[in-house]
Amino acid sequence: xxxxxxxxIADQLGISITTVSKSIKNYPDVSPVTKKKVIDLxxxxxxxxxxxxxxxxxxxxxxxxxxxxTVDYHFFSKVFQGVLEEAEKRNYLVIILRSNEKLELEKKxxxxxxxxxxxxxxxxxxxxxxxxxxxxxxxxxxxxxxLFDKIAKLVNCSKVTINDRxxxxxxxxxxxxxxxxKIAHFRGSYMPQNSIDRFxxxxxxxxxxxxxxxxxxxxxxxxxxxxxxxYANAIKAIAEHPHLDGxxxxxxxxxxxxxxxxxxVGIPMPKQIAIVGFCNSFVTEVTTPRLSTVDQxxxxxxxxxxxxxxxxxxxxxxxxxxxxxxxxxxxxxxxREST
Numbered sequence: 330x331x332x333x334x335x336x337x338i339a340d341q342l343g344i345s346i347t348t349v350s351k352s353i354k355n356y357p358d359v360s361p362v363t364k365k366k367v368i369d370l371x372x373x374x375x376x377x378x379x380x381x382x383x384x385x386x387x388x389x390x391x392x393x394x395x396x397x398x399t400v401d402y403h404f405f406s407k408v409f410q411g412v413l414e415e416a417e418k419r420n421y422l423v424i425i426l427r428s429n430e431k432l433e434l435e436k437k438x439x440x441x442x443x444x445x446x447x448x449x450x451x452x453x454x455x456x457x458x459x460x461x462x463x464x465x466x467x468x469x470x471x472x473x474x475x476l477f478d479k480i481a482k483l484v485n486c487s488k489v490t491i492n493d494r495x496x497x498x499x500x501x502x503x504x505x506x507x508x509x510x511k512i513a514h515f516r517g518s519y520m521p522q523n524s525i526d527r528f529x530x531x532x533x534x535x536x537x538x539x540x541x542x543x544x545x546x547x548x549x550x551x552x553x554x555x556x557x558x559x560y561a562n563a564i565k566a567i568a569e570h571p572h573l574d575g576x577x578x579x580x581x582x583x584x585x586x587x588x589x590x591x592x593x594v595g596i597p598m599p600k601q602i603a604i605v606g607f608c609n610s611f612v613t614e615v616t617t618p619r620l621s622t623v624d625q626x627x628x629x630x631x632x633x634x635x636x637x638x639x640x641x642x643x644x645x646x647x648x649x650x651x652x653x654x655x656x657x658x659x660x661x662x663x664x665r666e667s668t
Contacts, residue, residue, distance in 0.1 A: 333374035342366055353378070389646075392422045393638060394442035396452040398430045398479065399553070402582070403610030404627040405453070408477065411631025412451060419639060421448075430553045432457035439463055449473035449638045451631075454481060456518040456553065473641035473651065477634045479521045487641065487654045489634040493523045496623050496660040497530025500577050500605045503662050505538045509575030509603055511546070513566050515559060515587065517579040518551040527579055527607070546570065550583050559586020567596070574602055581606035581613050581622055588616050588667070603668040618666030626658050633658070 335353075339346045344363065351359045352367035353376075395412050397405045409425060416423045424442065428435035435455045442450055450467060452474065461481045467474050468486055477489040504512050514531040517524030528547070535542050548566060550558035559578060563586065566573055578584040584606035591598055598604060598618050606613060606622040613620040633656055641651045 333371070333376040338367060338370055338374065338376065341370060390446045390448055391420060392424060392445065392447045393635070393642075394438075394445070394447040394450045394452075395423055395425045396428055396435065396438050396442070396450065397425065398428050398453055398455050400427055401555075402580070402608065403612070404478075404608045404625055407627030408453075408631035408634070411628040411633070412635040413631075415632050415635035415639065421639075428455040430456040432459075436463045439467060443467065443470075443472070447472075449475070449642050451475045451477060451634050451638055453478040454521065455479075456521050456524075456551070459520050471645065473638055473645060475634045475638045475641075477630055479523050482522060485653065487637045487656075489630050489637060489656045489658070490523075491625060491630075491658050491660050493526035494530040494533070496607070496625075497527035497577070498534045499530075499660070499662060500607070500623050501531045501534035502538065503664075504575040504577060504603055504605060504668070505534065505540065507575075507599075507603055507668055510540060511570060511573050512540075512575035512577060513546040513548060513570065513573055515548045515550055515562050515566075515576060515578040515583050518549070524579060531577055546573075550579060555580050555582035556586040556589070559583035560590050561586075563587040563590040567591075567594070576602060576604045578604070578606050581608045581610045581620060584620055584622070584667075585612060585616055588618075588620065592617060599666070599668050605662070605668060609663055613663075613665065616667075621665045621668040622663050624661045624663050626660070629658055 335346045335349045339349045348359060348363065349367050352364040353371060393416060395409060399405065413423055424445065424447065426438040428438055432455055435458060449472065461484050464481065464484050475487045475489060480488045480490055501512060514528060516528045532542050548562040550562060552558050576587055578587065584604055587604055591602060596602060604620065606620050609622045609624040613622050637654050644651050
């Protein structure tokens with residue numbers, strides 16, 4: 330018999346559903362004889378405990394949700410590994426979903442997790458997310474939620490980030506110290522906070538080093554296809570600025586697109602143009618030339634985001650107020666052959 334229920338077992342044995350449930354859970358107030366009868370029958374009927382019924386009793390699903398914008402980046406795979414490590418320590422399952430950088434899909438994925446009664450959610454917002462009612466709705470239901478990487482400053486919740494503005498400032502200042510004076514920035518979409526902050530860091534570094542900011546040196550990569558965006562914008566940048574000598578990109582994959590074009594047309598790197606990416610994905614070690622980049626600690630971001638989430642889940646179980654945390658991790662410049 331498939332999908333046997335507690336009621337079926339109780340009816341066959343002529344006992345209450347409560348007694349069957351207690352027998353399966355090995356409660357001490359049920360006699361050994363009754364327990365054996367219940368276990369034997371449950372085994373013969375292929376009974377499997379209903380996890381959602383257990384959830385109603387414990388108010389826990391032992392499951393958390395992780396929503397990421399894309400699976401194409403090494404960064405997000407490292408984040409997932411960090412989240413998974415923390416979850417496994419606590420015997421939690423992780424449901425991982427992708428928004429594909431779309432606001433409407435992000436909303437649907439959040440709704441799916443709420444329907445699954447997850448105990449908490451970790452999320453990096455999509456490039457289209459400029460209004461946050463769906464995030465605030467989760468928090469209003471007292472469901473722990475932690476933002477990471479692409480966050481919303483207007484949402485009051487825990488956040489795990491790097492200082493994107495400082496990281497971009499450092500990357501641009503590094504190029505300037507290498508003697509570069511005409512530096513382009515291949516930025517991300519206008520909406521995400523990390524894209525905004527990386528642009529502002531680039532601009533501030535120019536100003537602090539007495540290099541006039543030139544908006545024509547800023548190219549937007551907003552097609553959710555970073556390699557192709559990097560390639561296409563490299564064509565435009567070289568045509569429009571033949572004396573360009575440095576490029577700082579919003580992601581490593583944008584930089585890979587730039588490398589691809591410059592290699593095709595024979596522009597030497599770093600002799601003519603020096604390039605710095607952002608993330609330190611595995612591909613940076615195998616490009617030609619190997620790519621200098623900002624080291625973004627994806628694994629630690631995931632691990633800490635999960636740890637913060639479990640702190641909030643435990644506070645909720647104890648009926649204690651949730652104290653939001655804002656944690657900022659450090660970054661560094663990894664120097665390779667592209668600079």
